[in-house]
Amino acid sequence: MLMQSSISTKPRQAQSDDSLIPLINVVFLMLIFFMVAGKISQSDPVSIDPPVSHQESKVPDIKHRLLLTVQQQLYLDDELLGQLDSALTVLGQRLTILNSGMPDESLALTLKVDKSFPAQDLAPLLYQLKQSGLQNITLLTQSQPKEQ
């Protein structure tokens, strides 16, 4: 009787370990996939569907970023400034402060706009940015190179 029980428990223990190994294999594979294929990046405070571009161009390494949602909400460096038309003066003040912090180089900005945002409303924003002395404005897009 004693012999029988020890025989029956031993293979069961071995079995439970055996079934863990494929699980670990799969989890490791997934881990390696996400580590290699994914790119860790700062997430936006709101989700933005960027417009699609067909030209290959690298994303410049620019610290400050402006976000503009379909609901016309303007974010500067993840901070909500308010609705676009009312936030422009605040934006101007912020950019002046940022500009005064680095007198040697001109301020650069990346702009992330939703693809269904009315393009006409970009004109006042660009005007404000130019008034604030910005020399370099880059629009971020979802890059989809053309199929040959």
Place this chain on the structure above:
Amino acid sequence: MQLEQISHRKLSVSLTPLIDVVFILLLFFMLSSNFLHWGSVELARSGSDEKSLNAPRLITVLDNQGGIEFGTEAQQVVLGSIALSDAQSALPVALQEWLANDINALYLLRAKPSVTTQALLNSLQQLKLAGVKHLSLYSAPAPIAE
């Protein structure tokens, strides 16, 4: 017999923290990674550059299907799909001629109401592909009146 059992239990205990850590790492990478392939389009030229150029010429994007208006006679053409055209020859002839008149001018692209950023960007990219060197987006204190 007893010794064997102990060594067996040790093995199973050492696996669990490993799986815990791996799961935590997996969750971290799954939640923080981003699979979007980002690109960029330069929008504004520097102010001094703009001043050195000829008087700006306006191009207006009319709709989301690639319709644009240009020139003093407000000629209207439709730009083809950007996926198909990659050369200057793909642009409508009237637009090609108008651009050839003054290729060194600053071209400003503006949009009518109801035009989306995507449509504006499509036109911008197509004009850049066609060889327009100084192309920028129209900026004004208030949106253009109808």
